[in-house]
Amino acid sequence: xxxxLRFLAGVGLGALGLGVYLHxxxxxxxxxxxAAVTLSALALxxxxxxxxxxxxxxxxWASVRPLNGGLSGPxxxxxxxxxxxxxxxxxxxxxxxxxxxxQFIGATTGTSYSxxxxxxxxxxxxxxxAQLLLSGTLGLAVxxxxxxxRSLLYVLAGALGAVVVVGLLLVAFRSVLARGTVAxxxxxxARVSRLYREEPHDRATxxxxxRRLQRRVGEFRxxxxxxxxxxxxxxxxxxxxxxxxxxxxxxTGQTAALLPIVVxxxxxxxxxxxxxxxxxxxxxxxxxxAIAVVVxxxxxxxxxxxxxxxxxxxxxxxxVGGVCAAFMRGWRLGSGPPAAAD
Numbered sequence: 001x002x003x004x005l006r007f008l009a010g011v012g013l014g015a016l017g018l019g020v021y022l023h024x025x026x027x028x029x030x031x032x033x034x035a036a037v038t039l040s041a042l043a044l045x046x047x048x049x050x051x052x053x054x055x056x057x058x059x060x061w062a063s064v065r066p067l068n069g070g071l072s073g074p075x076x077x078x079x080x081x082x083x084x085x086x087x088x089x090x091x092x093x094x095x096x097x098x099x100x101x102x103q104f105i106g107a108t109t110g111t112s113y114s115x116x117x118x119x120x121x122x123x124x125x126x127x128x129x130a131q132l133l134l135s136g137t138l139g140l141a142v143x144x145x146x147x148x149x150r151s152l153l154y155v156l157a158g159a160l161g162a163v164v165v166v167g168l169l170l171v172a173f174r175s176v177l178a179r180g181t182v183a184x185x186x187x188x189x190a191r192v193s194r195l196y197r198e199e200p201h202d203r204a205t206x207x208x209x210x211r212r213l214q215r216r217v218g219e220f221r222x223x224x225x226x227x228x229x230x231x232x233x234x235x236x237x238x239x240x241x242x243x244x245x246x247x248x249x250x251x252t253g254q255t256a257a258l259l260p261i262v263v264x265x266x267x268x269x270x271x272x273x274x275x276x277x278x279x280x281x282x283x284x285x286x287x288x289x290a291i292a293v294v295v296x297x298x299x300x301x302x303x304x305x306x307x308x309x310x311x312x313x314x315x316x317x318x319x320v321g322g323v324c325a326a327f328m329r330g331w332r333l334g335s336g337p338p339a340a341a342d
Contacts, residue, residue, distance in 0.1 A: 037308060041251030048244035049312040053320070055240060056080035058233030062226040063123030067109040067116060078324040079105065085321030088314060098124060107330030114210070126227050127234035131266040134235055139263040182207050241265050241309070245291070248305035254297045264290045284310060 057077035064070040064079075071079060079101060086097035098120045105116035182203065190200045242262040249256045267290060288303040295302070 036253070037248065037251035037304075041247055042308070044247050045244050045251070045308055046312045046316075048240050048247065049309065049316055052237050052240040052244070052313075053081055053084060053316060055233055055236045056083070058236065059123050059127055059230040062229035062233070063119045064105055064109065064116075065226055066119060066223070067105065067111045070109065071105075075108070078328070081317070081321040082325035082328060083321075084317035085325045088317045088321070104328045104330040108328070122227075123230045126230045127237075128266070130231035130234045131238045134238065135263045135266050138259060178210050182210050185210075238262060238265050244309050244312075245287075245305055248308040249291075249295075249297060249301060251308070252301040252304050254301045254305075256291075256295045256297055260295050261291065264294060 054077055057073070057080040060080045060083075061071060061073060061076035064076070070076075082104070083097040083101050086100045090097065090100070099117060102113050102117035102120060105111075105120065106113045109116065186203045186206045189206050190202065239262060242258060242265045245261050245265070246256060246258045249261075264287065267286070284303075284306050288299065288306040291297065291306070292299040292302040
Protein backbone atom coordinates (compact mmCIF):
# COMPACT_ATOMS: atom_id res chain seq x y z
CA UNK A 1 0.00 0.00 0.00
CA UNK A 2 2.86 2.35 0.84
CA UNK A 3 4.49 1.72 -2.54
CA UNK A 4 1.21 2.42 -4.31
CA LEU A 5 0.86 5.71 -2.45
CA ARG A 6 4.43 6.65 -3.35
CA PHE A 7 3.77 5.79 -6.98
CA LEU A 8 0.56 7.84 -7.10
CA ALA A 9 2.23 10.74 -5.30
CA GLY A 10 5.15 10.64 -7.75
CA VAL A 11 2.87 10.56 -10.78
CA GLY A 12 0.80 13.41 -9.36
CA LEU A 13 3.89 15.51 -8.65
CA GLY A 14 5.33 14.85 -12.10
CA ALA A 15 2.04 15.57 -13.85
CA LEU A 16 1.67 18.79 -11.86
CA GLY A 17 5.16 19.95 -12.85
CA LEU A 18 4.53 19.11 -16.50
CA GLY A 19 1.17 20.86 -16.37
CA VAL A 20 2.69 24.04 -14.94
CA TYR A 21 5.38 23.96 -17.62
CA LEU A 22 2.85 23.48 -20.43
CA HIS A 23 0.70 26.27 -19.02
CA UNK A 24 3.72 28.57 -19.06
CA UNK A 25 4.68 27.62 -22.61
CA UNK A 26 1.09 27.52 -23.88
CA UNK A 27 -0.87 24.27 -23.77
CA UNK A 28 -2.94 25.08 -26.84
CA UNK A 29 0.12 26.01 -28.93
CA UNK A 30 1.95 22.80 -27.98
CA UNK A 31 -1.06 20.57 -28.69
CA UNK A 32 -1.76 22.31 -32.00
CA UNK A 33 1.85 21.82 -33.08
CA UNK A 34 1.84 18.14 -32.02
CA ALA A 35 -1.47 17.52 -33.80
CA ALA A 36 -0.04 18.95 -37.04
CA VAL A 37 2.59 16.19 -37.29
CA THR A 38 2.03 13.98 -40.32
CA LEU A 39 1.14 10.30 -39.94
CA SER A 40 4.33 9.26 -41.73
CA ALA A 41 6.48 11.21 -39.27
CA LEU A 42 4.51 9.82 -36.33
CA ALA A 43 4.90 6.26 -37.64
CA LEU A 44 8.65 6.77 -38.02
CA UNK A 45 8.89 8.09 -34.45
CA UNK A 46 7.08 5.00 -33.15
CA UNK A 47 9.37 2.72 -35.18
CA UNK A 48 12.48 4.42 -33.80
CA UNK A 49 11.14 4.14 -30.24
CA UNK A 50 10.55 0.41 -30.74
CA UNK A 51 14.03 -0.07 -32.20
CA UNK A 52 15.55 1.80 -29.25
CA UNK A 53 13.82 -0.58 -26.86
CA UNK A 54 15.07 -3.59 -28.80
CA UNK A 55 18.63 -2.20 -28.96
CA UNK A 56 18.84 -2.38 -25.17
CA UNK A 57 18.88 -6.16 -25.60
CA UNK A 58 22.45 -5.89 -26.93
CA UNK A 59 23.74 -4.68 -23.58
CA UNK A 60 21.61 -7.16 -21.64
CA TRP A 61 22.94 -10.09 -23.67
CA ALA A 62 26.57 -9.01 -23.32
CA SER A 63 26.37 -8.20 -19.60
CA VAL A 64 24.65 -11.45 -18.59
CA ARG A 65 26.86 -13.65 -20.77
CA PRO A 66 29.25 -14.57 -17.88
CA LEU A 67 26.36 -16.04 -15.84
CA ASN A 68 26.29 -19.72 -16.89
CA GLY A 69 26.18 -18.81 -20.56
CA GLY A 70 23.73 -15.96 -20.05
CA LEU A 71 20.52 -15.44 -21.99
CA SER A 72 19.49 -16.11 -25.57
CA GLY A 73 18.88 -13.23 -27.98
CA PRO A 74 15.08 -13.25 -27.57
CA UNK A 75 15.42 -13.54 -23.78
CA UNK A 76 17.80 -10.56 -23.73
CA UNK A 77 15.27 -8.42 -25.58
CA UNK A 78 12.53 -9.65 -23.22
CA UNK A 79 14.56 -8.69 -20.16
CA UNK A 80 15.49 -5.30 -21.66
CA UNK A 81 11.84 -4.43 -22.30
CA UNK A 82 10.82 -5.71 -18.87
CA UNK A 83 13.47 -3.43 -17.36
CA UNK A 84 11.85 -0.46 -19.11
CA UNK A 85 8.52 -1.53 -17.60
CA UNK A 86 9.93 -1.54 -14.07
CA UNK A 87 11.75 1.76 -14.65
CA UNK A 88 8.45 3.41 -15.58
CA UNK A 89 6.39 1.92 -12.76
CA UNK A 90 8.94 2.01 -9.96
CA UNK A 91 8.02 4.45 -7.17
CA UNK A 92 11.75 5.14 -6.88
CA UNK A 93 11.84 6.54 -10.41
CA UNK A 94 13.69 5.36 -13.53
CA UNK A 95 17.06 3.64 -13.55
CA UNK A 96 15.87 1.67 -10.52
CA UNK A 97 15.08 -1.55 -12.33
CA UNK A 98 18.46 -3.24 -11.90
CA UNK A 99 17.89 -4.48 -8.31
CA UNK A 100 14.51 -5.80 -9.46
CA UNK A 101 15.84 -7.40 -12.63
CA UNK A 102 18.69 -9.08 -10.72
CA GLN A 103 16.11 -11.37 -9.09
CA PHE A 104 14.79 -12.51 -12.47
CA ILE A 105 18.23 -12.80 -14.07
CA GLY A 106 19.49 -14.90 -11.16
CA ALA A 107 16.47 -17.22 -11.36
CA THR A 108 16.77 -17.64 -15.13
CA THR A 109 20.54 -18.18 -15.29
CA GLY A 110 20.74 -20.33 -12.15
CA THR A 111 22.97 -17.89 -10.28
CA SER A 112 22.59 -15.75 -7.17
CA TYR A 113 21.08 -12.31 -6.79
CA SER A 114 24.41 -10.67 -5.95
CA UNK A 115 26.08 -12.17 -9.03
CA UNK A 116 23.32 -10.93 -11.31
CA UNK A 117 23.39 -7.49 -9.69
CA UNK A 118 27.16 -7.38 -10.16
CA UNK A 119 27.16 -7.90 -13.92
CA UNK A 120 24.22 -5.55 -14.43
CA UNK A 121 25.92 -2.90 -12.31
CA UNK A 122 28.93 -3.08 -14.62
CA UNK A 123 26.62 -2.79 -17.63
CA UNK A 124 24.90 0.27 -16.21
CA UNK A 125 28.24 2.00 -15.68
CA UNK A 126 29.59 1.13 -19.12
CA UNK A 127 26.39 2.15 -20.91
CA UNK A 128 26.07 5.50 -19.12
CA UNK A 129 29.78 6.16 -19.44
CA ALA A 130 29.77 5.53 -23.18
CA GLN A 131 26.80 7.83 -23.72
CA LEU A 132 28.27 10.65 -21.64
CA LEU A 133 31.65 10.32 -23.34
CA LEU A 134 30.01 10.49 -26.73
CA SER A 135 28.00 13.53 -25.69
CA GLY A 136 31.00 15.32 -24.23
CA THR A 137 33.39 14.62 -27.08
CA LEU A 138 30.83 15.18 -29.82
CA GLY A 139 29.72 18.37 -28.07
CA LEU A 140 33.26 19.72 -28.31
CA ALA A 141 33.38 18.76 -31.99
CA VAL A 142 30.12 20.59 -32.66
CA UNK A 143 31.25 23.70 -30.78
CA UNK A 144 34.54 23.85 -32.67
CA UNK A 145 32.87 23.18 -36.01
CA UNK A 146 34.79 19.95 -36.57
CA UNK A 147 31.79 17.63 -36.74
CA UNK A 148 31.80 15.43 -39.87
CA UNK A 149 31.40 11.75 -40.72
CA ARG A 150 35.02 10.83 -40.10
CA SER A 151 35.27 12.70 -36.80
CA LEU A 152 32.02 11.08 -35.65
CA LEU A 153 33.51 7.64 -36.29
CA TYR A 154 36.61 8.61 -34.32
CA VAL A 155 34.42 9.84 -31.46
CA LEU A 156 32.49 6.56 -31.38
CA ALA A 157 35.69 4.51 -31.35
CA GLY A 158 37.25 6.73 -28.69
CA ALA A 159 34.20 6.53 -26.46
CA LEU A 160 34.18 2.73 -26.63
CA GLY A 161 37.91 2.51 -25.91
CA ALA A 162 37.86 4.96 -23.00
CA VAL A 163 34.96 3.21 -21.29
CA VAL A 164 36.72 -0.16 -21.58
CA VAL A 165 39.96 1.26 -20.12
CA VAL A 166 38.23 2.91 -17.16
CA GLY A 167 36.20 -0.25 -16.54
CA LEU A 168 39.36 -2.36 -16.45
CA LEU A 169 40.93 0.09 -13.97
CA LEU A 170 37.92 -0.31 -11.69
CA VAL A 171 38.27 -4.07 -11.90
CA ALA A 172 41.98 -3.81 -11.09
CA PHE A 173 41.20 -1.93 -7.85
CA ARG A 174 38.26 -4.15 -6.95
CA SER A 175 39.75 -5.27 -3.61
CA VAL A 176 39.87 -1.72 -2.25
CA LEU A 177 36.36 -1.03 -3.52
CA ALA A 178 35.09 -4.28 -2.01
CA ARG A 179 36.41 -3.46 1.48
CA GLY A 180 34.82 -0.04 1.37
CA THR A 181 31.51 -1.47 0.13
CA VAL A 182 31.37 -4.02 2.95
CA ALA A 183 32.12 -1.37 5.56
CA UNK A 184 29.36 0.91 4.25
CA UNK A 185 26.69 -1.74 3.60
CA UNK A 186 27.03 -3.89 6.72
CA UNK A 187 25.15 -1.57 9.13
CA UNK A 188 22.51 -0.83 6.46
CA UNK A 189 21.88 -4.50 5.67
CA ALA A 190 21.79 -5.40 9.36
CA ARG A 191 19.16 -2.76 10.08
CA VAL A 192 16.99 -3.68 7.09
CA SER A 193 17.21 -7.45 7.70
CA ARG A 194 15.89 -6.98 11.26
CA LEU A 195 12.53 -6.21 9.68
CA TYR A 196 12.09 -9.76 8.37
CA ARG A 197 14.67 -11.95 10.19
CA GLU A 198 15.12 -12.91 13.82
CA GLU A 199 18.87 -12.90 13.31
CA PRO A 200 19.96 -9.96 11.11
CA HIS A 201 22.61 -10.41 8.45
CA ASP A 202 26.11 -9.76 9.76
CA ARG A 203 29.35 -8.58 8.19
CA ALA A 204 30.26 -12.10 7.01
CA THR A 205 27.03 -12.36 5.02
CA UNK A 206 27.59 -8.99 3.37
CA UNK A 207 31.22 -9.85 2.64
CA UNK A 208 30.15 -13.13 1.03
CA UNK A 209 27.67 -11.37 -1.23
CA UNK A 210 30.26 -8.77 -2.20
CA ARG A 211 32.78 -11.53 -3.00
CA ARG A 212 30.29 -13.20 -5.32
CA LEU A 213 29.54 -9.85 -6.96
CA GLN A 214 33.26 -9.12 -7.20
CA ARG A 215 33.97 -12.50 -8.77
CA ARG A 216 31.41 -11.88 -11.50
CA VAL A 217 32.61 -8.32 -12.11
CA GLY A 218 36.18 -9.63 -12.39
CA GLU A 219 35.20 -11.93 -15.22
CA PHE A 220 34.91 -8.92 -17.52
CA ARG A 221 38.64 -8.29 -17.08
CA UNK A 222 39.45 -10.95 -19.66
CA UNK A 223 36.41 -10.28 -21.85
CA UNK A 224 36.65 -6.68 -23.06
CA UNK A 225 34.57 -7.58 -26.09
CA UNK A 226 31.50 -7.91 -23.88
CA UNK A 227 32.12 -4.46 -22.41
CA UNK A 228 32.43 -3.11 -25.94
CA UNK A 229 29.08 -4.62 -26.88
CA UNK A 230 27.43 -3.07 -23.81
CA UNK A 231 28.87 0.33 -24.76
CA UNK A 232 27.85 -0.14 -28.39
CA UNK A 233 24.29 -0.96 -27.36
CA UNK A 234 24.12 2.22 -25.29
CA UNK A 235 25.38 4.34 -28.17
CA UNK A 236 22.88 2.78 -30.59
CA UNK A 237 20.08 3.61 -28.12
CA UNK A 238 21.33 7.18 -27.87
CA UNK A 239 21.43 7.64 -31.65
CA UNK A 240 17.96 6.13 -32.12
CA UNK A 241 16.42 8.35 -29.43
CA UNK A 242 18.08 11.43 -30.92
CA UNK A 243 16.83 10.48 -34.38
CA UNK A 244 13.30 10.05 -33.05
CA UNK A 245 13.44 13.56 -31.55
CA UNK A 246 14.90 14.94 -34.79
CA UNK A 247 12.10 13.34 -36.84
CA UNK A 248 9.49 14.65 -34.38
CA UNK A 249 10.94 18.17 -34.68
CA UNK A 250 10.81 17.90 -38.45
CA UNK A 251 7.21 16.78 -38.18
CA THR A 252 6.37 19.98 -36.29
CA GLY A 253 7.83 22.03 -39.14
CA GLN A 254 11.21 22.78 -37.55
CA THR A 255 14.51 22.14 -39.30
CA ALA A 256 17.24 21.20 -36.84
CA ALA A 257 20.71 19.62 -36.88
CA LEU A 258 20.89 16.04 -35.61
CA LEU A 259 24.30 16.10 -33.88
CA PRO A 260 23.38 18.62 -31.14
CA ILE A 261 20.36 16.48 -30.28
CA VAL A 262 22.63 13.43 -29.99
CA VAL A 263 24.73 15.40 -27.51
CA UNK A 264 21.70 16.33 -25.40
CA UNK A 265 19.95 12.95 -25.14
CA UNK A 266 21.78 11.53 -22.06
CA UNK A 267 21.92 14.80 -20.11
CA UNK A 268 18.30 14.88 -18.82
CA UNK A 269 18.96 11.50 -17.19
CA UNK A 270 19.91 13.64 -14.20
CA UNK A 271 16.15 13.85 -13.66
CA UNK A 272 16.26 10.20 -12.56
CA UNK A 273 17.50 11.30 -9.12
CA UNK A 274 13.97 12.64 -8.52
CA UNK A 275 11.81 9.72 -7.25
CA UNK A 276 9.07 10.20 -9.84
CA UNK A 277 7.94 7.26 -12.02
CA UNK A 278 9.36 7.65 -15.55
CA UNK A 279 10.72 11.07 -14.43
CA UNK A 280 7.36 12.39 -15.60
CA UNK A 281 7.61 16.14 -15.97
CA UNK A 282 11.24 16.50 -14.90
CA UNK A 283 12.70 14.69 -17.93
CA UNK A 284 10.31 16.38 -20.36
CA UNK A 285 11.02 19.87 -19.08
CA UNK A 286 14.79 19.39 -19.03
CA UNK A 287 15.00 17.86 -22.50
CA UNK A 288 12.62 20.26 -24.25
CA UNK A 289 14.31 23.23 -22.59
CA ALA A 290 17.77 21.98 -23.57
CA ILE A 291 16.69 21.43 -27.19
CA ALA A 292 15.20 24.93 -27.36
CA VAL A 293 18.38 26.54 -25.96
CA VAL A 294 21.09 24.45 -27.65
CA VAL A 295 19.48 23.53 -30.98
CA UNK A 296 17.94 26.97 -31.37
CA UNK A 297 14.32 26.03 -32.08
CA UNK A 298 11.32 27.70 -30.42
CA UNK A 299 10.23 26.16 -27.15
CA UNK A 300 6.74 25.23 -28.42
CA UNK A 301 7.85 22.82 -31.18
CA UNK A 302 10.66 21.51 -28.95
CA UNK A 303 8.11 20.64 -26.26
CA UNK A 304 5.74 19.13 -28.82
CA UNK A 305 8.53 16.92 -30.19
CA UNK A 306 9.54 15.67 -26.74
CA UNK A 307 5.92 14.92 -25.83
CA UNK A 308 5.43 12.99 -29.09
CA UNK A 309 8.43 10.77 -28.41
CA UNK A 310 7.44 10.25 -24.77
CA UNK A 311 3.85 9.51 -25.81
CA UNK A 312 5.21 6.63 -27.86
CA UNK A 313 7.91 5.44 -25.43
CA UNK A 314 5.90 5.26 -22.19
CA UNK A 315 2.93 3.24 -23.56
CA UNK A 316 5.35 0.94 -25.39
CA UNK A 317 7.35 0.37 -22.21
CA UNK A 318 4.23 -0.27 -20.16
CA UNK A 319 2.41 -2.44 -22.69
CA VAL A 320 5.07 -4.58 -24.34
CA GLY A 321 7.40 -4.37 -21.34
CA GLY A 322 4.61 -5.46 -19.01
CA VAL A 323 3.87 -8.53 -21.14
CA CYS A 324 7.58 -9.40 -21.19
CA ALA A 325 7.79 -9.04 -17.40
CA ALA A 326 4.76 -11.27 -16.86
CA PHE A 327 6.46 -14.23 -18.55
CA MET A 328 9.75 -14.05 -16.64
CA ARG A 329 10.84 -16.60 -14.07
CA GLY A 330 11.58 -15.45 -10.52
CA TRP A 331 8.45 -13.67 -9.35
CA ARG A 332 8.55 -15.70 -6.15
CA LEU A 333 11.41 -14.52 -3.92
CA GLY A 334 13.87 -17.30 -3.29
CA SER A 335 12.91 -19.13 -6.49
CA GLY A 336 16.49 -19.03 -7.69
CA PRO A 337 19.24 -21.45 -6.62
CA PRO A 338 20.89 -21.14 -3.21
CA ALA A 339 23.90 -18.91 -3.06
CA ALA A 340 27.20 -20.62 -3.65
CA ALA A 341 29.45 -21.16 -0.67
CA ASP A 342 32.41 -18.83 -0.40
